[in-house]
Amino acid sequence: MNTERYNLLLADDDDDDCLFFKEALDETSINAALSIVHDGVQLMDYLKTNSSNNFPDVLFLDLNMPRKNGIECLAEIKADEKLKNLPVIIFSTSLDSEIVNNLYKNGASYYIRKPGDFSKLKKVIEIALTTASENNFRQPERAHFILQP
Template structure:
């Protein structure tokens, strides 16, 4: 990574997934600050409250959340000009190819299927951060959109 420190926002309603994500970041000893929100309404409120000066560097977004799901959040994020440069990494239990294609078309930066093993979670988080930074926070070609552990 070419920046000294990254601010990551994780939007996920599953407490266990949030804990594992935090543990993975801690074990990787990555230079990041992690903030979590637990539904789409909290996510959009957080982004709007911190716009434009203190937006996260990268957003990891779960698709299945209460009150406002990840599909709705991604659509809203991409429609608001103050968030148009925010990299959004979809972080979901599903790997339905139609949903993956839709998320790519809607402008997500990457798509990750949540791995069931902690070691793979660490690998895929590290790969996501590295790849996103190497691509200057831009969406890659479709072939590189889905990240595997």
């Protein structure tokens, strides 16, 4: 993984959330390039067709998307031999404990509840990438799965 510059992919159907994420990322100290897809079908096409030099280091994945939701995408990613090691950080407005537990069991790296506050969003993006990088993007113990600003 390139620790100098992250190649990030955001999968989210909400244009405002995408812009909010991009602006927050731009204001962090993290050196990153951001690509965005707007639904699960676009996401899976992107992952299967991008070359290794343009492949994301980390995927920020929204759960509630049209055509194919985040839960379906996570299952497909983890079942694919070429994609299964991609770190997936769930980035969603919901915080249903049963869903969070299933995401953990299905191999998501971390879970972030989307903050509505810009400064909290900047902080949680930095926390996510710093914590995940320090942990070599391996899934943490369940108690450390949910990241908060």
